Amino acid sequence: MSAPEAKRQRTQPPYELLYHPGIPGRGEYIRLVLEAAGTPYSEPAREKGKAGYDAVLATCSPTSTGDADGNPPVFAPPALRVPGAGKDGRALVISQTPNILQYLAPKVGLAPADEADALHANQIVLTALDLSNETHDSHHPIAVSLYYEDQKDAAKQRAKDFRENRIPKFFSYFERSLKGNEESGGGKYLVGDKLSHADTTFWQVIDGLLFAFPKELEARKGEFPLIFGKFYPGIKEEKGLKEYLASDRRLKYSQGLYRHYPELDRE
Amino acid sequence: MSAPEAKRQRTQPPYELLYHPGIPGRGEYIRLVLEAAGTPYSEPAREKGKAGYDAVLATCSPTSTGDADGNPPVFAPPALRVPGAGKDGRALVISQTPNILQYLAPKVGLAPADEADALHANQIVLTALDLSNETHDSHHPIAVSLYYEDQKDAAKQRAKDFRENRIPKFFSYFERSLKGNEESGGGKYLVGDKLSHADTTFWQVIDGLLFAFPKELEARKGEFPLIFGKFYPGIKEEKGLKEYLASDRRLKYSQGLYRHYPELDRE
Numbered sequence: 001m002s003a004p005e006a007k008r009q010r011t012q013p014p015y016e017l018l019y020h021p022g023i024p025g026r027g028e029y030i031r032l033v034l035e036a037a038g039t040p041y042s043e044p045a046r047e048k049g050k051a052g053y054d055a056v057l058a059t060c061s062p063t064s065t066g067d068a069d070g071n072p073p074v075f076a077p078p079a080l081r082v083p084g085a086g087k088d089g090r091a092l093v094i095s096q097t098p099n100i101l102q103y104l105a106p107k108v109g110l111a112p113a114d115e116a117d118a119l120h121a122n123q124i125v126l127t128a129l130d131l132s133n134e135t136h137d138s139h140h141p142i143a144v145s146l147y148y149e150d151q152k153d154a155a156k157q158r159a160k161d162f163r164e165n166r167i168p169k170f171f172s173y174f175e176r177s178l179k180g181n182e183e184s185g186g187g188k189y190l191v192g193d194k195l196s197h198a199d200t201t202f203w204q205v206i207d208g209l210l211f212a213f214p215k216e217l218e219a220r221k222g223e224f225p226l227i228f229g230k231f232y233p234g235i236k237e238e239k240g241l242k243e244y245l246a247s248d249r250r251l252k253y254s255q256g257l258y259r260h261y262p263e264l265d266r267e
Numbered sequence: 268m269s270a271p272e273a274k275r276q277r278t279q280p281p282y283e284l285l286y287h288p289g290i291p292g293r294g295e296y297i298r299l300v301l302e303a304a305g306t307p308y309s310e311p312a313r314e315k316g317k318a319g320y321d322a323v324l325a326t327c328s329p330t331s332t333g334d335a336d337g338n339p340p341v342f343a344p345p346a347l348r349v350p351g352a353g354k355d356g357r358a359l360v361i362s363q364t365p366n367i368l369q370y371l372a373p374k375v376g377l378a379p380a381d382e383a384d385a386l387h388a389n390q391i392v393l394t395a396l397d398l399s400n401e402t403h404d405s406h407h408p409i410a411v412s413l414y415y416e417d418q419k420d421a422a423k424q425r426a427k428d429f430r431e432n433r434i435p436k437f438f439s440y441f442e443r444s445l446k447g448n449e450e451s452g453g454g455k456y457l458v459g460d461k462l463s464h465a466d467t468t469f470w471q472v473i474d475g476l477l478f479a480f481p482k483e484l485e486a487r488k489g490e491f492p493l494i495f496g497k498f499y500p501g502i503k504e505e506k507g508l509k510e511y512l513a514s515d516r517r518l519k520y521s522q523g524l525y526r527h528y529p530e531l532d533r534e
């Protein structure tokens with residue numbers, strides 16, 4: 001262990017990401033922030049088997065009114081547990097992906113220092129997560145409680161609108177955000193002149209969409225020169241992220257938030 | 268003007284809510300925070316006619332790369348403009364409903380002071396806004412670009428799942444959050460012992476659902492005694508809110524986020 005690494009492990013609280021095992025999902029937005037910052041964290045559901053995942057599920061049990069540390073119930077994973085950071089030195093448990101990102105980013109050195117920049121980073125995170133949710137709904141437009149196969153016709157209609165109207169609308173917004181910040185960010189950063197949680201979050205959405213809708217994105221690359229020419233390839237080379245993306249800690253897409261159904265993609 | 272009111276008007280920056288005129292929509296979540304706090308604000312689209320609404324639309328123009336004050340483009344209203352609060356004393360413009368609420372709440376005295384409580388309030392706000400989004404999608408499951416009439420069959424399927432699975436899942440979460448905080452909040456407040464933006468936001472979602480799905484909510488009232496016995500009736504009596512809800516500033520529901528289609532409600 002190098003000296004700076006040893007120091008970070010002593011001074012950072014032991015962050016615990018509470019999420020499903022085996023899928024990148026919404027947990028990935030949080031992993032990318034921690035990995036980009038080089039911050040140690042654990043994932044009980046991946047490291048401690050059934051007992052670890054049971055602890056995750058207990059936070060969002062349909063009968064929970066909160067935990068013994070005074071934290072309210074969680075609606076759905078991901079949640080973040082931080083021993084010692086809650087009331088009276090107890091564990092803090094927080095949920096909702098944007099809430100977790102906004103809490104973590106300044107603590108691990110990934111949030112812009114300027115207040116206006118931090119607010120703008122958060123607004124971009126929320127917009128990227130809206131696109132993430134719409135991606136999910138493109139294969140589940142009727143109900144999360146039904147199989148894809150039972151809502152396939154509606155999914156085809158929704159995916160068509162998603163590809164033709166929503167992807168270009170969202171990507172135009174991100175392209176213009178990069179353009180407006182080009183003097184500072186060089187097309188590589190959405191806010192300011194260094195990596196923030198806005199970048200890692202939008203990057204993950206692009207990466208998921210490249211898996212889910214490869215033909216659609218290939219056809220549209222030319223419309224968004226900063227996103228595909230500078231941002232997407234640039235962020236994946238960032239320190240911390242590059243090593244992580246090449247490691248076996250990075251989970252493969254499968255049947256989660258980002259799914260590849262060829263019949264939903266462009267023909 | 269009373270002395271405290273005069274003082275507040277001198278010390279509060281002139282908040283400008285940039286939103287569509289004529290509908291409560293997502294702007295209402297922000298109005299409720301400002302009204303509950305007794306904070307003055309203006310709405311250009313409601314007060315300055317076409318020129319006012321044009322200024323709102325300019326922030327989210329599909330060709331904007333940001334404004335002259337250094338703010339990035341807005342994806343969609345609502346946005347909040349705060350003269351003097353941006354970089355170098357220029358105007359700050361921020362968007363995304365939860366971002367605006369989280370910015371405003373501590374500034375107008377509506378956010379919990381304790382860090383853990385503030386994070387929990389924000390997680391509840393985000394979950395209430397997820398329910399708000401799912402309500403919208405119950406009448407527009409295929410595409411926002413299509414009329415309701417053109418996606419009516421899919422809407423019937425989605426609304427059925429929304430009523431049978433999603434409303435009870437979300438309401439159970441809020442009921443349990445109220446229960447876990449009952450010692451402090453008495454069933455009336457979601458976090459701590461006084462009104463926060465978590466309360467105003469969830470209250471507005473219930474109120475919108477009572478308009479959109481009156482039969483479904485009537486049938487379920489008994490399942491959620493704190494929500495319907497303490498919280499919903501209690502919050503509407505809060506200082507600031509009571510006066511606002513009785514005033515003509517409170518806009519009527521119509522064809523926005525919350526819509527009443529009898530065929531989507533419980534039979």
